[in-house]
Amino acid sequence: MSLHPVLHSVTERIRERSAPSRRAYLEGIARMRDEGPLRGRLSCANLAHGFAASGPVDKQRLRGAPTANLGIVTAYNDMLSAHQPYEVYPEFIREIARDLGHTAQVAGGVPAMCDGVTQGRAGMELSLFSRDVIAQATAIALSHDMFDSSVYLGICDKIVPGLLIGALAYGHLPAIFIPGGPMTPGIPNKTKAEVRERYAAGEATREELLEVEAQSYHSAGTCTFYGTANSNQTMLEAMGVQLPSAAFINPGTPLREAFTREAVERALAITALGGDYRPIGELIDERAIVNAVAMLMATGGSTNHTIHWIAVARAAGIVLTWDDMDRLSQVVPLLARVYPNGEADVNRYHAAGGNAYVFRELLEAGLMHGDIPTIVEGGMARYAEEPKLDGARVRYEPGPRVSADEGVLRPVSAPFEAQGGLRLLRGNLGRSLIKLSAVKPEFRTIEAPAVVVDTPQALNRLHAAGALPHDFVAVVRYQGPRANGMPELHSLAPLLGMLQNQGRRVALVTDGRLSGASGKIPAAIHMTPEAARGGPLAYLREGDMIRLDGEAGTLEALVDADEWRAREPASDTAPAATDYGRNLFGFNRANVSPADQGALSISCGPATSKGSLWDYDAEYDLGADAAAADAPHDEKDN
Structure with a gap:
């Protein structure tokens, strides 16, 4: 199917508008590629610091002949349910890398705050700026020139955009995002909302409300509604920097583990040391950004991304605007009904066909660029395939052509609404x-x-x-x-x-x-x-x-x-922002760009x-x- 004329015109408008900054960005990452990241360019003292704490096998590989060293940037903490599973990921990733003859090191950690905890509290005033702190922390993690590729352990709200901005600052490195998956279904979202409203009316007790909330947010994994965290996952897949259909596999399952193994193997296979080099700064171009916005509209995703993806685009030298998003929303139909746009959670969305179904519908309707390079061979067509567990491996087969639940997913020919969300x-x-x-x-x-x-x-x-x-x-x-x-x-x-x-x-x-x-x-x-x-x-x-x-x-x-x-x-x-840490962000407030320019408090892009x-x-x-x-x-x- 040929590309829809509006997608074509929006993409060309973005490309033309972004030409100087995109050119400067690509020239910059080309210089970084030519200067490194091979550890052999480090001085002996630099290199010795970099592997001092490694075990004998890893140390020998890091000081010897070139093998790939994978940098892990983690947003682990055990307060965020979505990020708690990441506690054990680094050692698992290191084991996979060793088995393949390579190495992996935790490059650094980034902060990860939970908007669900800080809603209505003073801490929420730090939330948006945490994205920029995460971007800076990611750049610091990658600053050691020890790494040939990178993987990112992050899921929620500001965390994924921050990691993306930081990864694009080191755009000469390949980068793969590894999700942890959603928690299993809890109490229906509609029931939770009803009790919240009864509590606001004075008709429910605090204990009743707390019990409902605890039944909704009940285990490790991403919250199951289609908010910013889960919108992050679909948009990462739409840009081809996360494995196909990796988003909504529950934590602690064999398929989840197989996806992590596959992601690590792929991250090690696409370095500049081999013949399949795929740096993130080249993968994320104007087409990839348009794909992400189209996916956001088709699934009724989070409004936060009208800010975050403008910032992400600029980190790659691309100028995206609200007008671009609005034009895309006029032609991309709404194909999904997931809470808060419906009653289903993301588990039910995935069971109905999930991302693979939506990608196939959009690609066949010309509402998504199918010709972009991705982290996997075969490009965007692979993202319309459905994963299956084959022993300890992920095996893909043709994705569903019919929705398993038309109350949740519908085709382009019969959408919930003719326009996006x-x-x-x-x-x-x-x-x-x-x-x-x-x-x-x-x-x-x-x-x-x-x-x-x-x-x-x-x-x-x-x-x-x-x-x-x-x-x-x-x-x-x-x-x-x-x-x-x-x-x-x-x-x-x-x-x-x-x-x-x-x-x-x-x-x-x-x-x-x-x-x-x-x-x-x-x-x-x-x-x-x-x-x-x-x-x-x-x-x-x-x-x-x-x-x-x-x-x-x-x-x-x-x-x-x-x-x-x-x-x-x-x-x-x-009141003046002088308590609960808010005073530390006075510079950010004074220097932040407007919302339609990404609300950035850091210099971003070339x-x-x-x-x-x-x-x-x-x-x-x-x-x-x-x-x-x-x-x-x-x-x-x-």
Whole structure:
């Protein structure tokens, strides 16, 4: 099937826009490839430090004739259920490498925080910036020039994007991501959501809520809803840097172990020492980025990736925009219903056909690039195959051509919706995004007065006091990356969901984020420019009428133009970020880029003539949309 014309045009637009920075990036990784990474170029003292703690066999290999040394970057900790299985992976990986005549070393560890634990807490203000810390920690891990290839042990939220950004900084090295798999099904997500809403209404006890949550999050493995962590997995496969259909095999199973073995063997086979060299910086090109976005849309994935994949793309010298994502969402149909876009969990999604089914549908419809190189021979066609356990090995056979559960997966010819899960909203309040796939059609449009607050806690207090109007748009501002690190506001979901269940019309507008698991209520999120940059949200007043139309892609404050121009911005009433470690991230908040530029607080990608790549708006013409969002108060923008 020939490529869909919109995918072709979006890809070409990205390629043209990115040409200078992509060229600079590829030239940079070519220089790194030519200079290393062979350990033989290290001085004797350097090399001796690098293998001092190794065992006799590994030490001899590391100091002798060239054999591949695999760098392991791990996000293990035993608080994150998804990452707890990684505790035993390094020794297993070392054993596999030794059996093959090579070596493996843990290059370094990176932080891994759990957004599920920090929701609604001060720690959530560190969450987004943890991605950039992870990227930097990954670069530090790889800085020793000891490695010929790399594997990455990470799954969740900011962790995979951070690892990707760090891996792309060492883009001359091959890189394979090794997932740990989801926990087995627990209590149905619908039941959990119902109890959360009853608790918000004062109709359930804390003990009842805790028991339901414990039954939902009950064992090692990734949380089973289709949030940011599991969206990471499908997007990695769409770019060809994770083994086909590796994402959703449960921890502790023979097939999971076989996948890990296969990943290590493949990582050692694609180094520059052999004849099948596949560096990650060359694999992840414009086509791979478009594939990842198409997969995000087709499966109704996490809104967080409208920020993260812009940052990932820039790490490879590629300039991706929200407009690109929006255009792709217009033509890529929604093929999956997985919580919060449905009732199924990722185990049921995988059983229905999973990624292999979606990839085949998209490839055959021309909605995904099938010609990209991947970590496996055969390219993207291999990702439409289904894995089976054959002894201790992974064997692939043709993937399913028919969904095993059309309540979860449907073909392109009969999708759940003709368009993808996300929509870009434009209007006089700026630009924002909405996850339409999680909102029923009858709730996608609202016109109601604004209730303006600067913290989610303030909205909860208004509810407790009975002070909220029957219908309203909750505007939670000063929650952007510059204001306080752009925390997720998922703690508001039970309250707003409960009010919607009561027949009230409610919506959320914010320059903050929502969890990848959020849905049900219409929510315009990631608003840019943010209030802390003098964006239009800072000029809203209590009672201003707001119209949000998700289908039309518009968000407007229905305020007289003369009155609007005469207003002064409201001051941020949020408390100063001086506790719980937040003071350590003052530099990040002061220097972070806007949400539509990846909310990056680090220099990312090759330098351009104007500065680092996240300053691209000064160098590239991205059209009138971004400029129009700043127009109402350009003279007051700080």
